[in-house]
Amino acid sequence: MIPLFNLYRELSFMKIKISGHRPTSKKSWAMIALLFLLFTLLPSLALAEEAPVLNSGDTAWMLTATALVLFMTIPGLSLFYAGMVRSKNILSVLMQCFAITSLMTILWVLYAYSIAFGGDGPYWGGLSKMFLAGVSVDTLSGTIPETVFMTFQMTFAIITPALMVGAFAERMKFSTMLVFMTIWITIVYAPVCHWVWGGGGWLGNKGILDFAGGTVVHINAGMAGLVAALLLGKRKGYPTTAMPPHNLGYTLVGASMLWVGWFGFNAGSELAADGVAGMAMAVTQVATATAALAWMAIEWVKHGKPSVLGIASGAVAGLVAITPASGAVGPMGAMAIGFASGFGCFFASTILKRALGYDDSLDVFGIHAVGGIIGAILTGVFCAESLGGAGFGGDITSIGDQLAVQFIGVGATVVYTGVVSFIILKVLDGIMGLRVTEDEEAEGLDLALHDERGYII
Amino acid sequence: MKKVDAIVKPFKLDEVKDKLNEIGVQGITVTEVKGFGRQKGHTELYRGAEYVVDFLPKVKMEIVIADTQVDEVIDTIMKAAQTGRIGDGKIFVTNLVDVIRIRTGERGEEAI
Numbered sequence: 001m002i003p004l005f006n007l008y009r010e011l012s013f014m015k016i017k018i019s020g021h022r023p024t025s026k027k028s029w030a031m032i033a034l035l036f037l038l039f040t041l042l043p044s045l046a047l048a049e050e051a052p053v054l055n056s057g058d059t060a061w062m063l064t065a066t067a068l069v070l071f072m073t074i075p076g077l078s079l080f081y082a083g084m085v086r087s088k089n090i091l092s093v094l095m096q097c098f099a100i101t102s103l104m105t106i107l108w109v110l111y112a113y114s115i116a117f118g119g120d121g122p123y124w125g126g127l128s129k130m131f132l133a134g135v136s137v138d139t140l141s142g143t144i145p146e147t148v149f150m151t152f153q154m155t156f157a158i159i160t161p162a163l164m165v166g167a168f169a170e171r172m173k174f175s176t177m178l179v180f181m182t183i184w185i186t187i188v189y190a191p192v193c194h195w196v197w198g199g200g201g202w203l204g205n206k207g208i209l210d211f212a213g214g215t216v217v218h219i220n221a222g223m224a225g226l227v228a229a230l231l232l233g234k235r236k237g238y239p240t241t242a243m244p245p246h247n248l249g250y251t252l253v254g255a256s257m258l259w260v261g262w263f264g265f266n267a268g269s270e271l272a273a274d275g276v277a278g279m280a281m282a283v284t285q286v287a288t289a290t291a292a293l294a295w296m297a298i299e300w301v302k303h304g305k306p307s308v309l310g311i312a313s314g315a316v317a318g319l320v321a322i323t324p325a326s327g328a329v330g331p332m333g334a335m336a337i338g339f340a341s342g343f344g345c346f347f348a349s350t351i352l353k354r355a356l357g358y359d360d361s362l363d364v365f366g367i368h369a370v371g372g373i374i375g376a377i378l379t380g381v382f383c384a385e386s387l388g389g390a391g392f393g394g395d396i397t398s399i400g401d402q403l404a405v406q407f408i409g410v411g412a413t414v415v416y417t418g419v420v421s422f423i424i425l426k427v428l429d430g431i432m433g434l435r436v437t438e439d440e441e442a443e444g445l446d447l448a449l450h451d452e453r454g455y456i457i
Numbered sequence: 458m459k460k461v462d463a464i465v466k467p468f469k470l471d472e473v474k475d476k477l478n479e480i481g482v483q484g485i486t487v488t489e490v491k492g493f494g495r496q497k498g499h500t501e502l503y504r505g506a507e508y509v510v511d512f513l514p515k516v517k518m519e520i521v522i523a524d525t526q527v528d529e530v531i532d533t534i535m536k537a538a539q540t541g542r543i544g545d546g547k548i549f550v551t552n553l554v555d556v557i558r559i560r561t562g563e564r565g566e567e568a569i
Contacts, residue, residue: 242508244501303502313504350505363504 055143061273062148068264069155073162074101076261080254080316081166084309084362087246088444089170090454096165096174100181101158107185108154115190116153120200124191142271152268153193160189160217166362167225168232168434171441174449176432183424184224188417192216196409207394208409209383209402211280212269214324214376215413222369223414224421226360231425232435234359236442248308255312259288262319266326276390280326283334284319290335291318294342310346317345317367321375328379330388337378341371373410380406458553458566459527461520464492464546465538470516473537477520480533483569486519496544515546521556523566 078097082090104112111130119126129135132150141149161181168177193216195203203215210216235243245251266284270277295314300306321341322334329337349366360366380403383389392402425434435441440448447453465473467489474485491512498511522530531548539545558568 239506242501242510244503244508299502303507305502307502309503346505354505 052140052143054140054145055272058143058272058274059145059148061277062144062152062268062271065264065268066148066152066155068261069152069159069268070101072258072261072265073155073159074098076254076257077159077162078254079250080258080312081169081251081362083247083250083252083254084166084245085169086243086444087455088446090246090446091450091452092174092445093165093169095450096177097162099174099178100162100165103178103181104158104161104185105154107182108157109150112157112185112190113150113153115186116157116193117150117198119198121194122200122202122205123195125194125198144271149271152271156213156217156265157185157189157193160213160221161185163217163221163364163368164225164228167229167360167364169361170445171232171235171435172228173433173436174445176428176434179432180228180424180428183428184421187424188224188420189216189220192220192413192416195412203405203409203412205394206405206408207392207396207402208405209328209379209393210324210376210409211327211379212266212323214320214372214379215409218320218323218368218372219376219410219413220417222365222367222372223417225364226358226369227418227421228425228434229358229360229365231422231429234357235361236438238359239354239357245309248312252308252312255315258319259315262288262323266323270327276327279330279390283326283329283331284322286331287322287325287334287338287341288315288318290338291315291321291342291345294318294339295346298343298346313349313363313367314342314346317341317371320345320368320371321378323372324376325379325382328383328390328393330382330390332388333378333382336382337375340378341374344374345371369414373414376406376410377403458556458569459522459524460551460553461518461522461527461530461534462549462551463518463520463534463538464490464515464548465518465534466540466544466546467514467516469538469540470518473518473534476533476537477530480526480529482520482522482526482530484521488517488519490515490517494544494547513544521553521569523569 074097075094078094081097082093085093109132111127113132114127114129115125117125118129135146135150137145137147139146161184164181165177195201196208196210196213196216197204203210208215237243262284263281267277267281270280292311292315295317296306296311299310318338318341321337322329325334325337345363345367348370349363353360353363353366381387381399383392383402384399385391392398393405396402396405428434436445436448463473470487477485491514493511493513496513498509498513501508501510518534520530527550531550534548555564556566556568557564
């Protein structure tokens, strides 16, 4: 407002100078008319200066968040999984995660970023940003450089396939895995990502609340992992042969790295350094701690002793469940979500899995799919301002309506990912085979597929 | 010459070794082994999957001695390794055909 006043004053002085306080002449009227015209135009000019500008605080945080999320995969998730497999397979798990990181990076910049964020279609972002066309040093995405946004999203595209490694660990062919992931990121991850977060995405348009990827990352990976586990079949000797984790120290270290890195995952999904990011960080912490204690407690009661694997699994379950909710719920809602996921994922990973008999080696479905579903649904409840949340999505005005959208999002992801992953795997099984031979499986994938030993003692 | 194989509980290793040193036994070879006799295994739990683990960690000590020392060595090992509970271990005594010192080529009791 002050600049406007100054401008008006300056123009008035101009008018006085021109007309010299004589009776209002034709020239004076022209000046007055010009003034009037300018005055009516100025407000719209003032409003137009709201174009996004680079914010160095936001950018600094997002650069950091990107590093944190990459750290979640290498080495956080890698160690978490590595410790849980038998020692003869440790390198195979580390190799898969590391190779996926490298491969998804390339595919993301070649075309997958474009499919996810390149356009405004409801189901597909198009190829206009293939090879990162149009993304330069100066291009902005909101208040941060588009390069940072692109790389941040890349780390999500990296961890989602890496999560699946846990479902087919100790028996999948490395070569087939690489081909599967290439196809999967193209026709499953990137489209689903677009539906929720891409401009014009149909789920985003419905008002779905999925802040950091309950559907896009966790339900996606969890369902695809389940399908892979079912198609590959059980490991030889499962479930009667003992296959205990060979290094729970690694697993806990990995879980710790996931917990810390998840601040980048959730708080970073605000794409800015502000109050929402701060709340996202806080609720992440609360939900995770609650879930960790919940799993520990239920195990203590059920089996008599609390375990390291249990508390680590509980923490990850909480992290997964709070992921979609992190931008929308308050700390007490987070506690409820942590509680629900601690118990729910415990049930799915132990009782349900044993009852149904499938070999989801490292509980990718039990923790990521089930945790993601619990979190996505409860987001619809605890986003309500009456329950401490930040409010509903889109034009929604009630918990019931929000829940409906959440259910649609969950259902669409489950069905789409399940079906398409199944097709890809079936085709690849026919072409190149999914599973290693029995001998290779017995010898251990480290030696059989990589000619290396994890431990030379 | 006799070879004495003693399988004992791992935390008893240092005690047995010290007592054997006191009675003049010069050399021992130790391996980490696992096994069971009448001592039951235990259960371990990993995300709801309970495993019964039969094998228990033990330590095997191999000692070569002159015939005259056998009884003293057996006595010493038993006193040092005993806890009174199941799983204390066993001692096996076998006849030894020959012993050779690699450095000097000595054979027989001189090489012990």
